[in-house]
Amino acid sequence: MPERPLLGIGAPLPGTSEPTERADAARNRQLLLDAAHLLVREHGVDALTMDELAKRAGVGKGTVFRRFGSRSGLMRALLDHSERKYQAAFMFGPPPLGPGAPPVQRLVAFGRARLLDIEVEGELHRAAEISEAGDRYTGAPYNLLKAHVSMLLREAGAVGELPLLADTVLAVLDAPLVMYQMRVLGYDREQIGDNWAAFVERIAGPRSPVE
Structure with missing residues (x-):
């Protein structure tokens, strides 16, 4: 089926x-x-x-x-809509974001794709008044991301408590932090993406050569 x-x-x-x-x-x-x-x-x-x-x-x-x-209901629906499109891309889309690429390449692509709409995501979280704690970390959207990152870390041979490591990795892509880095510190999206790639490679090992 x-x-x-x-x-x-x-x-x-x-x-x-x-x-x-x-x-x-x-x-x-x-x-x-x-x-x-x-x-x-x-x-x-x-x-x-x-x-x-x-x-x-x-x-x-x-x-x-x-x-x-209401407008708040619209914000929440838009967050869910964006999240579902992103999930579909990394679960079923073409590599390197989707299946078929080495795990570290997929982790790098995961972060770069997340950064594309980070400002939209951050602004929507603010407007929808979604708290930083509570449902954000126990709900299905975050835990699907965490499960995906944990799987790639495991496949890449990362060492440590994978649930804790996955939380740490995802924190680097936290929308308020990235928006602060862009708007206050003056980094652009490419610099933050390069930092993400270097961070992932230090944790999970160098990217496998593209075949």
């Missing part, structure tokens, strides 16, 4: 119109979230209002409120 895609829609129910409605609703929701992501990337999180999203997506404001309930 083929594996169900991470973002897949449920199988149609024979003899009903519900599947089409569900598929349309899911597709429209994804279009709204893609438009919201672009707004945040282009103009910052403060520009993401229900009015602006409705205008960008070409729908009525009531549609946006029905989908997300």
Whole structure:
């Protein structure tokens, strides 16, 4: 039986119109979230209002409120949307981020991909008022990342308590820290990415040559 895609829609129910409605609703929701992501990337999180999203997506404001309930609900949905796309990339996408590359190469690609939208992620966490503790470290999104990093560290032959080591590795990519490094210390994304690569290689060993 083929594996169900991470973002897949449920199988149609024979003899009903519900599947089409569900598929349309899911597709429209994804279009709204893609438009919201672009707004945040282009103009910052403060520009993401229900009015602006409705205008960008070409729908009525009531549609946006029905989908997300409030601006805070929209922020949370957008965080979840971004997280799922990222998860799909490292679980099922092409190497080196996805399967098929040596583990250290995959760890390096994991960090560089995470940095691409780090400002969006950090601003969304702030706007959605998600705490630094509590659910952030016990919830499914963080623990999926941690399990993935732990697996790659194990495959690379890293030494130590892997759960603790995975937490330490992920802390280097923490959005508030990276945003401080960029906005206050003046480092650019490439410098931070290079530092991530060097850090990973010190912990897990040098990258295997590309075959």
